[in-house]
Amino acid sequence: MDQAEKLRKAIEDLKAKQLRNRRTLPAIPAKRTARVITVTSGKGGVGKTNISVNLAIALSGQGLRVVILDADFGLANIDVLLGIVPQHTLLDVIKDRKNIIEILNEGPQNIKFISGGSGVEELLRLNREQVARFIKNISLLDRLADIIIVDTGAGLSDNVMSFIMAADEILLVTTPEPTSITDAYALIKMISNRDNAKKIKILVNRAESSAEANDVLNKLVLVADRFLGLKLEPAGYVLNDDAVKKAVKQQQPFIVAYPKSTAARNIKEISVKLAQNENSGEQHQEHGIRSFFSRLAGFVRT
Numbered sequence: 180m181d182q183a184e185k186l187r188k189a190i191e192d193l194k195a196k197q198l199r200n201r202r203t204l205p206a207i208p209a210k211r212t213a214r215v216i217t218v219t220s221g222k223g224g225v226g227k228t229n230i231s232v233n234l235a236i237a238l239s240g241q242g243l244r245v246v247i248l249d250a251d252f253g254l255a256n257i258d259v260l261l262g263i264v265p266q267h268t269l270l271d272v273i274k275d276r277k278n279i280i281e282i283l284n285e286g287p288q289n290i291k292f293i294s295g296g297s298g299v300e301e302l303l304r305l306n307r308e309q310v311a312r313f314i315k316n317i318s319l320l321d322r323l324a325d326i327i328i329v330d331t332g333a334g335l336s337d338n339v340m341s342f343i344m345a346a347d348e349i350l351l352v353t354t355p356e357p358t359s360i361t362d363a364y365a366l367i368k369m370i371s372n373r374d375n376a377k378k379i380k381i382l383v384n385r386a387e388s389s390a391e392a393n394d395v396l397n398k399l400v401l402v403a404d405r406f407l408g409l410k411l412e413p414a415g416y417v418l419n420d421d422a423v424k425k426a427v428k429q430q431q432p433f434i435v436a437y438p439k440s441t442a443a444r445n446i447k448e449i450s451v452k453l454a455q456n457e458n459s460g461e462q463h464q465e466h467g468i469r470s471f472f473s474r475l476a477g478f479v480r481t
Protein backbone atom coordinates (compact mmCIF):
# COMPACT_ATOMS: atom_id res chain seq x y z
CA MET A 180 0.00 0.00 0.00
CA ASP A 181 1.32 3.45 -0.77
CA GLN A 182 1.10 6.35 1.67
CA ALA A 183 -2.13 7.77 0.20
CA GLU A 184 -3.88 4.41 0.32
CA LYS A 185 -2.75 3.84 3.88
CA LEU A 186 -4.14 7.21 4.85
CA ARG A 187 -7.47 6.53 3.16
CA LYS A 188 -7.77 3.19 4.88
CA ALA A 189 -6.86 4.69 8.25
CA ILE A 190 -9.60 7.31 7.84
CA GLU A 191 -12.16 4.70 6.85
CA ASP A 192 -11.30 2.52 9.84
CA LEU A 193 -11.56 5.48 12.15
CA LYS A 194 -14.89 6.56 10.67
CA ALA A 195 -16.32 3.06 11.01
CA LYS A 196 -15.19 2.94 14.60
CA GLN A 197 -16.68 6.33 15.33
CA LEU A 198 -19.94 5.22 13.77
CA ARG A 199 -20.03 2.17 16.02
CA ASN A 200 -19.32 4.28 19.06
CA ARG A 201 -21.96 6.78 18.15
CA ARG A 202 -24.78 4.37 17.48
CA THR A 203 -26.24 4.64 20.96
CA LEU A 204 -25.64 8.36 21.26
CA PRO A 205 -27.80 11.29 20.15
CA ALA A 206 -27.34 12.41 16.57
CA ILE A 207 -24.89 15.24 16.09
CA PRO A 208 -25.36 17.56 13.14
CA ALA A 209 -22.70 17.07 10.50
CA LYS A 210 -20.08 19.77 10.60
CA ARG A 211 -17.24 20.59 8.34
CA THR A 212 -14.86 22.06 10.87
CA ALA A 213 -13.88 21.32 14.43
CA ARG A 214 -14.28 23.79 17.23
CA VAL A 215 -10.87 24.72 18.58
CA ILE A 216 -10.73 25.60 22.27
CA THR A 217 -7.39 26.77 23.62
CA VAL A 218 -6.90 26.22 27.35
CA THR A 219 -4.50 28.67 28.93
CA SER A 220 -3.75 30.69 32.06
CA GLY A 221 -1.77 33.72 33.18
CA LYS A 222 0.15 31.86 35.85
CA GLY A 223 1.49 28.30 35.58
CA GLY A 224 0.40 25.26 37.58
CA VAL A 225 -3.25 26.26 37.95
CA GLY A 226 -4.69 23.00 36.58
CA LYS A 227 -4.85 23.49 32.79
CA THR A 228 -3.74 20.00 31.89
CA ASN A 229 -6.06 18.32 34.36
CA ILE A 230 -8.93 20.41 33.09
CA SER A 231 -8.11 19.79 29.41
CA VAL A 232 -8.00 16.02 29.85
CA ASN A 233 -11.02 15.62 32.10
CA LEU A 234 -13.11 18.05 30.10
CA ALA A 235 -12.23 16.14 26.94
CA ILE A 236 -13.45 12.91 28.53
CA ALA A 237 -16.65 14.55 29.79
CA LEU A 238 -17.37 15.96 26.31
CA SER A 239 -16.66 12.59 24.76
CA GLY A 240 -19.21 11.12 27.18
CA GLN A 241 -21.77 13.38 25.54
CA GLY A 242 -21.10 11.90 22.15
CA LEU A 243 -18.68 14.49 20.86
CA ARG A 244 -15.50 13.46 19.11
CA VAL A 245 -12.67 15.10 21.00
CA VAL A 246 -8.96 15.41 20.25
CA ILE A 247 -6.50 17.05 22.65
CA LEU A 248 -3.37 18.69 21.33
CA ASP A 249 -0.64 18.91 23.93
CA ALA A 250 0.97 22.23 22.99
CA ASP A 251 2.83 23.15 26.14
CA PHE A 252 6.28 24.35 25.12
CA GLY A 253 7.88 23.56 28.42
CA LEU A 254 6.21 20.80 30.35
CA ALA A 255 4.12 18.79 27.95
CA ASN A 256 2.47 16.35 30.29
CA ILE A 257 -0.80 14.98 29.04
CA ASP A 258 0.97 11.69 28.41
CA VAL A 259 2.15 11.62 32.03
CA LEU A 260 -1.34 12.35 33.28
CA LEU A 261 -2.73 9.52 31.15
CA GLY A 262 0.14 7.12 31.80
CA ILE A 263 0.62 6.69 28.05
CA VAL A 264 3.93 6.94 26.21
CA PRO A 265 3.30 8.43 22.78
CA GLN A 266 5.33 6.88 19.98
CA HIS A 267 5.07 9.87 17.67
CA THR A 268 4.58 13.61 17.94
CA LEU A 269 3.63 16.59 15.84
CA LEU A 270 7.27 16.77 14.82
CA ASP A 271 6.80 13.60 12.75
CA VAL A 272 4.02 15.33 10.80
CA ILE A 273 6.07 18.48 10.34
CA LYS A 274 8.99 16.42 9.07
CA ASP A 275 6.62 14.49 6.80
CA ARG A 276 7.49 11.18 8.39
CA LYS A 277 3.93 10.44 9.53
CA ASN A 278 0.44 11.60 8.69
CA ILE A 279 -1.88 13.07 11.26
CA ILE A 280 -3.83 9.83 11.77
CA GLU A 281 -0.66 7.97 12.60
CA ILE A 282 0.24 10.31 15.45
CA LEU A 283 -3.18 10.15 17.15
CA ASN A 284 -2.91 8.38 20.51
CA GLU A 285 -5.89 6.61 22.01
CA GLY A 286 -6.82 8.00 25.40
CA PRO A 287 -9.46 6.79 27.85
CA GLN A 288 -13.14 6.78 26.86
CA ASN A 289 -12.56 7.32 23.22
CA ILE A 290 -10.65 10.58 23.38
CA LYS A 291 -7.59 10.98 21.18
CA PHE A 292 -4.54 13.01 21.93
CA ILE A 293 -1.65 14.39 19.97
CA SER A 294 1.66 14.97 21.61
CA GLY A 295 3.14 18.26 20.47
CA GLY A 296 6.65 17.33 21.54
CA SER A 297 9.35 19.52 20.08
CA GLY A 298 7.04 19.93 17.08
CA VAL A 299 5.29 22.82 18.81
CA GLU A 300 8.40 24.95 18.74
CA GLU A 301 9.46 23.70 15.34
CA LEU A 302 6.09 24.84 14.00
CA LEU A 303 6.95 28.43 14.68
CA ARG A 304 10.10 28.14 12.56
CA LEU A 305 8.70 26.65 9.36
CA ASN A 306 8.87 28.40 6.01
CA ARG A 307 5.77 29.17 3.97
CA GLU A 308 5.92 26.00 1.92
CA GLN A 309 6.39 23.75 4.95
CA VAL A 310 3.52 25.49 6.72
CA ALA A 311 1.24 24.96 3.74
CA ARG A 312 2.07 21.25 3.63
CA PHE A 313 1.61 20.86 7.35
CA ILE A 314 -1.74 22.65 7.31
CA LYS A 315 -2.98 20.49 4.48
CA ASN A 316 -2.10 17.40 6.46
CA ILE A 317 -3.52 18.53 9.77
CA SER A 318 -6.78 19.71 8.18
CA LEU A 319 -7.96 16.12 8.27
CA LEU A 320 -8.63 16.65 11.94
CA ASP A 321 -11.58 18.86 11.05
CA ARG A 322 -13.33 15.81 9.67
CA LEU A 323 -12.40 13.54 12.54
CA ALA A 324 -13.15 15.76 15.52
CA ASP A 325 -16.01 17.93 16.75
CA ILE A 326 -13.85 19.63 19.35
CA ILE A 327 -10.10 20.09 19.53
CA ILE A 328 -8.75 21.12 22.92
CA VAL A 329 -5.34 22.75 22.80
CA ASP A 330 -3.55 22.54 26.14
CA THR A 331 -0.97 25.34 26.29
CA GLY A 332 1.49 26.63 28.83
CA ALA A 333 0.97 29.79 30.84
CA GLY A 334 0.03 32.57 28.44
CA LEU A 335 2.30 35.48 29.13
CA SER A 336 4.95 34.55 26.55
CA ASP A 337 5.08 35.29 22.83
CA ASN A 338 4.85 31.69 21.71
CA VAL A 339 1.84 30.86 23.80
CA MET A 340 0.26 34.16 22.80
CA SER A 341 0.38 33.04 19.15
CA PHE A 342 -1.58 29.93 20.06
CA ILE A 343 -4.08 31.97 22.03
CA MET A 344 -4.70 34.46 19.25
CA ALA A 345 -5.15 31.67 16.69
CA ALA A 346 -7.95 30.02 18.67
CA ASP A 347 -11.68 30.47 18.05
CA GLU A 348 -12.29 30.29 21.74
CA ILE A 349 -10.15 30.64 24.83
CA LEU A 350 -10.74 28.86 28.10
CA LEU A 351 -8.76 30.82 30.66
CA VAL A 352 -8.09 29.01 33.93
CA THR A 353 -7.36 30.81 37.18
CA THR A 354 -7.33 29.87 40.85
CA PRO A 355 -8.73 32.19 43.54
CA GLU A 356 -5.16 33.17 44.55
CA PRO A 357 -4.58 36.90 44.06
CA THR A 358 -1.41 36.30 41.97
CA SER A 359 -3.27 33.93 39.68
CA ILE A 360 -6.15 36.40 39.26
CA THR A 361 -3.87 39.36 38.50
CA ASP A 362 -1.92 37.26 35.95
CA ALA A 363 -5.21 36.15 34.39
CA TYR A 364 -6.27 39.78 34.14
CA ALA A 365 -2.91 40.76 32.61
CA LEU A 366 -3.41 38.07 29.98
CA ILE A 367 -7.00 39.17 29.28
CA LYS A 368 -5.68 42.68 28.77
CA MET A 369 -3.00 41.48 26.33
CA ILE A 370 -5.59 39.51 24.38
CA SER A 371 -8.04 42.39 24.25
CA ASN A 372 -5.30 44.76 23.05
CA ARG A 373 -4.81 42.51 20.05
CA ASP A 374 -8.41 41.53 19.43
CA ASN A 375 -11.23 43.01 21.45
CA ALA A 376 -13.78 40.58 20.03
CA LYS A 377 -12.01 37.41 21.13
CA LYS A 378 -14.23 34.94 22.94
CA ILE A 379 -12.83 34.29 26.40
CA LYS A 380 -14.39 31.91 28.88
CA ILE A 381 -13.20 31.96 32.47
CA LEU A 382 -12.87 28.87 34.63
CA VAL A 383 -11.99 29.05 38.32
CA ASN A 384 -10.09 26.02 39.58
CA ARG A 385 -9.30 24.99 43.15
CA ALA A 386 -11.84 27.24 44.87
CA GLU A 387 -12.84 26.22 48.38
CA SER A 388 -16.54 26.84 47.78
CA SER A 389 -18.94 27.73 44.99
CA ALA A 390 -19.37 31.13 46.66
CA GLU A 391 -15.65 31.81 46.43
CA ALA A 392 -15.54 30.64 42.79
CA ASN A 393 -18.51 32.78 41.79
CA ASP A 394 -17.01 35.76 43.54
CA VAL A 395 -13.81 35.43 41.43
CA LEU A 396 -15.84 34.91 38.24
CA ASN A 397 -18.05 37.94 38.91
CA LYS A 398 -15.12 40.19 39.73
CA LEU A 399 -13.20 39.28 36.58
CA VAL A 400 -16.29 39.71 34.40
CA LEU A 401 -17.00 43.10 35.95
CA VAL A 402 -13.44 44.42 35.72
CA ALA A 403 -12.96 43.26 32.11
CA ASP A 404 -16.25 44.88 31.15
CA ARG A 405 -15.56 48.15 32.90
CA PHE A 406 -11.90 48.65 32.00
CA LEU A 407 -11.51 46.76 28.74
CA GLY A 408 -15.03 46.74 27.34
CA LEU A 409 -14.67 42.99 26.99
CA LYS A 410 -17.46 40.51 27.66
CA LEU A 411 -15.99 37.55 29.49
CA GLU A 412 -18.10 34.46 29.78
CA PRO A 413 -18.03 32.43 33.02
CA ALA A 414 -17.45 28.77 32.12
CA GLY A 415 -17.86 27.53 35.69
CA TYR A 416 -15.58 26.21 38.40
CA VAL A 417 -13.86 23.13 39.78
CA LEU A 418 -13.49 23.01 43.54
CA ASN A 419 -10.28 22.08 45.29
CA ASP A 420 -10.56 18.33 45.67
CA ASP A 421 -8.09 15.69 46.93
CA ALA A 422 -9.44 13.30 44.32
CA VAL A 423 -7.53 15.35 41.71
CA LYS A 424 -4.20 14.90 43.48
CA LYS A 425 -4.83 11.21 44.12
CA ALA A 426 -5.74 10.62 40.48
CA VAL A 427 -2.63 12.50 39.30
CA LYS A 428 -0.48 10.17 41.39
CA GLN A 429 -2.24 7.16 39.86
CA GLN A 430 -1.69 8.63 36.37
CA GLN A 431 -5.39 8.55 35.71
CA PRO A 432 -7.87 11.32 34.89
CA PHE A 433 -9.92 12.07 38.02
CA ILE A 434 -13.15 11.75 36.10
CA VAL A 435 -12.20 8.11 35.39
CA ALA A 436 -10.61 7.21 38.74
CA TYR A 437 -13.13 9.12 40.88
CA PRO A 438 -16.25 9.67 38.78
CA LYS A 439 -18.34 10.60 41.83
CA SER A 440 -15.90 13.16 43.21
CA THR A 441 -16.79 16.82 43.48
CA ALA A 442 -14.20 17.73 40.84
CA ALA A 443 -15.71 15.19 38.42
CA ARG A 444 -19.20 16.60 38.99
CA ASN A 445 -17.91 20.13 38.43
CA ILE A 446 -16.22 19.16 35.17
CA LYS A 447 -19.36 17.43 33.91
CA GLU A 448 -21.37 20.58 34.55
CA ILE A 449 -18.87 22.66 32.61
CA SER A 450 -18.88 20.17 29.75
CA VAL A 451 -22.68 20.24 29.50
CA LYS A 452 -22.62 24.01 29.20
CA LEU A 453 -19.87 23.91 26.57
CA ALA A 454 -21.70 21.25 24.59
CA GLN A 455 -24.91 23.31 24.67
CA ASN A 456 -22.96 26.02 22.87
CA GLU A 457 -22.01 23.32 20.42
CA ASN A 458 -25.58 22.45 19.53
CA SER A 459 -27.18 25.87 19.76
CA GLY A 460 -25.61 27.02 16.51
CA GLU A 461 -24.31 30.07 18.32
CA GLN A 462 -20.84 28.71 18.01
CA HIS A 463 -20.70 28.38 14.28
CA GLN A 464 -18.35 31.15 13.37
CA GLU A 465 -15.57 28.75 14.24
CA HIS A 466 -13.01 28.15 11.58
CA GLY A 467 -11.57 24.78 12.42
CA ILE A 468 -8.09 23.44 12.80
CA ARG A 469 -6.95 24.41 9.33
CA SER A 470 -7.64 28.02 9.97
CA PHE A 471 -6.18 27.73 13.48
CA PHE A 472 -2.80 26.73 12.12
CA SER A 473 -2.98 29.20 9.23
CA ARG A 474 -3.56 31.99 11.71
CA LEU A 475 -0.84 30.62 13.95
CA ALA A 476 1.65 30.73 11.08
CA GLY A 477 0.45 34.25 10.25
CA PHE A 478 1.02 35.52 13.78
CA VAL A 479 4.44 34.06 13.90
CA ARG A 480 5.40 35.80 10.70
CA THR A 481 4.12 39.24 11.68
Ligand SMILES: Nc1ncnc2c1ncn2[C@@H]1O[C@H](COP(=O)(O)OP(=O)(O)O)[C@@H](O)[C@H]1O
Nearest residue numbers: 224225226227228229385418419420423424427
Ligand atom coordinates in the same frame (compact mmCIF):
# COMPACT_ATOMS: atom_id res chain seq x y z
N1 LIG B 1 -9.21 21.02 41.47
C1 LIG B 1 -8.05 20.66 42.02
N2 LIG B 1 -8.02 20.21 43.33
C2 LIG B 1 -6.87 19.83 43.90
N3 LIG B 1 -5.68 19.88 43.29
C3 LIG B 1 -5.62 20.32 42.03
C4 LIG B 1 -6.80 20.73 41.32
N4 LIG B 1 -6.44 21.10 40.08
C5 LIG B 1 -5.10 20.95 40.00
N5 LIG B 1 -4.60 20.47 41.16
C6 LIG B 1 -3.17 20.20 41.48
O1 LIG B 1 -2.35 21.06 40.71
C7 LIG B 1 -1.37 20.31 40.00
C8 LIG B 1 -1.06 20.98 38.68
O2 LIG B 1 -2.10 20.77 37.77
P1 LIG B 1 -1.86 20.80 36.19
O3 LIG B 1 -3.15 20.40 35.55
O4 LIG B 1 -0.67 20.03 35.82
O5 LIG B 1 -1.59 22.37 35.99
P2 LIG B 1 -1.02 23.16 34.71
O6 LIG B 1 -1.30 22.32 33.51
O7 LIG B 1 -1.78 24.45 34.70
O8 LIG B 1 0.44 23.36 34.94
C9 LIG B 1 -1.96 18.92 39.90
O9 LIG B 1 -0.97 17.95 39.79
C10 LIG B 1 -2.76 18.78 41.18
O10 LIG B 1 -1.91 18.32 42.22
Ligand SMILES: [Mg+2]
Nearest residue numbers: 227228251256
Ligand atom coordinates in the same frame (compact mmCIF):
# COMPACT_ATOMS: atom_id res chain seq x y z
MG1 LIG C 1 0.03 21.68 31.95
